[in-house]
Amino acid sequence: MLLGPALAVSAVLFTIGVAGVLIRRNAIVIFMCVELMLNAVNLTFVALAQRLGVSGQIFVFFVMAVAAAEAAVGLAIILAIYRHRETVDLGKITLLKG
């Protein structure tokens, strides 16, 4: 029931997340777009769990735990970068540019 539409919605959400990563420069906003992509995948898991068993719903828990760990470490890195360079604009962080 509604499996196809749910997969379509999650595909649209994932694509919006990818586009967001490509059009923004603020590190935190890019991070939020990555979060959006993770949640699109979670939606796929939940939708397919209805047909393939509860393992999908359980995997969503693990994805959320990994997302929480990733957000904690990533935001700490952004904080450290901000202290060092007074900006979170990825266009201005050009250490690797020759």
Add this chain to the structure above:
Amino acid sequence: MTTIIFWAFAAIAVGSALLCVTRRSPIASALWLVLVYAGAIMVLFLFVIMLLNLGRAGPSDRKGALAWAVAAALGAGLLVPLAGLARAAPPAAIQLPEGTMAALQQQQGMVGAVARPLFETYLVPFEITSLLLLAAIVGAVVLAKRKL
């Protein structure tokens, strides 16, 4: 009825995701993302945005027209194959018979149907998750602290 509710929530999710990606202020982005996904992680995001004082209106961080064109082209290229999934069905061999999940929820309850396999079949991954979270806590403290 379920269909109407599904499409209403789907429209809200897609609309607020679009607004999240296109709003200029990071705080507005974070608040729109809350509509897609309300969780503790969003509180962390808002906390960091306010800590770094990024909420004030500054120059836009959105890239120029070229980046938008590239994003639109790549997005369309990604969306077309992904949208094909909407018509695909999982192979019949691994599909549960119709009504299995409903019967399971009737028998064990909404929470029990998920909790039982989580704490039986998936007990070891569940415990490993705690190690992951511990590593993340230690890593975040080490990275964010000025002097250890």
